[in-house]
Amino acid sequence: MDTLDMLIVNGTIVTDKESFPGTIGIKDGRIAAVCGPGVYPEALETVDVRGNYILPGAIDPHVHFQDPGFTEREDFKHGTMAAAAGGMTCVLSHPLDNPPTTTFENLKVKEDAYEGKAFVDYGIHIGATSDNLEVLGALWNETGATSVKMFMCFSVKEFPFVEDEAMLKALKIVAENNAVAIIHAENDGILSMMTKEMHEAGRKDGVAYNLSHPAEAEIEAIKRALYFLEITGATGVILHVSTAQGLELIHAAKEKGVKVYAESAPHLFQFTVDDMVEKGPYLKFSPVMHDKENQKKMWELIQKGYVDYIGSDHSPYTKEEKQVGEDDIWKAPNGIPGIETSLAVFLNGVNEGKLTLNQVAKMTSKNTARIYGLSPDKGTITPGTDADFTIVDMNLKKSIKSEELKSKCKWSPYEGVELKGWPVMTIVRGKVVYDHGKIAGEAGYGKYVQRKK
Ligand SMILES: [Zn+2]
Known part of the structure; x- marks a missing residue:
């Protein structure tokens, strides 16, 4: 040799x-x-x-580095330094920057912003909105982007969510191009109804925000997404699943032959709705944390292999942007940093006997690489x-x-x-x-x- x-x-x-x-x-x-x-x-x-x-190099396929456009919150250089410190060897960046990654032009802006800055390897997800469906197939096929993100509920106005018709069309394009749809699954109607209820009750506390994102909102949207995946034949990932019932539904669909995977996130295994009392805006994200019982079940399901992979959903905001939510939770933006602490949450889980180190390797590398087209170069020690x-x-x-x-x-x-x-x-x-x-x-x-x- x-x-x-x-x-x-x-x-x-x-x-x-x-x-x-x-x-x-x-x-x-x-x-x-x-x-x-x-x-x-x-x-x-x-x-x-x-x-x-x-361990085989961990991959975090769910990060928002806020670059280009919001670099006061995070930028690609610091984001990938944080990735390295969190044990991540590769990251896949989500499309909600400014401009959002939904056109060839905007993708170029992002690639240029990333040039010469990365400490770890990286890929870019593109986004499907209700108004970019004509370019979606080409965007996916011609760029080597790994997958197509879509929201089933309101997120930010620059990234319009897909209602049923646009979602079905997008999933058809995903199926035709052998792409992967990555789906934020919450029912918009339930969210807006519950948000109005909280406003009418005069509530501005952290717990009220979580109550405005009830488990039912995620469960309904997951059911619909699973059915849409089934009838279009598209491959999809349900992002940051926050409910044990959601994980069970995805598992059952998978058994039936639907091409679907479940992502979950570290904060959902570390915190519960009770933590909103103290941390309020600093734990404001969506979908939200539910009660202790749900979290306990989610740990049990992770042990049973119901979570395919972990994404940190690293999405920092400035302290000032979050602070205004201390008095009025509705004023704080959605998203928290998490890439540096993600792996440790699950390693700590191994030490507590909740899963094995081999399962961690599977959920942070093997499965992630396979789902996102990074295999065989990444994901195993071979x-x-x-x-x-x-x-x-x-x-x-x-x-x-x-x-x-x-x-x-x-x-x-x-x-x-x-x-x-x-x-x-x-x-x-x-x-x-x-x-x-x-x-x-x-x-x-x-x-x-x-x-x-
Ligand atoms: Zn996200």
């Missing part, structure tokens, strides 16, 4: 199925060999992971694939301090929350980009990944 570029030694390799001690050899950014422990081929550099676990790794220390206990976060956003709903199990090193295509608290990579190293059908 030629001299390798790097060896990773003294670690336990974790795949979606098994864990075993071993050595990994890297050459030209790819995995050259996976050997047993104590086997040390010649290499220019050796990284000793000191008994920690080596010779010939990208040398992307997330090294985790399962014994490290740490309380989150917002000022230490690499994101531009220096507040976090996780402030003071203690979690056990953290990513300590992130390796992207054979290069260490994050190392025990410090960014070790460079802006521009991360590259655009072309999705495969």
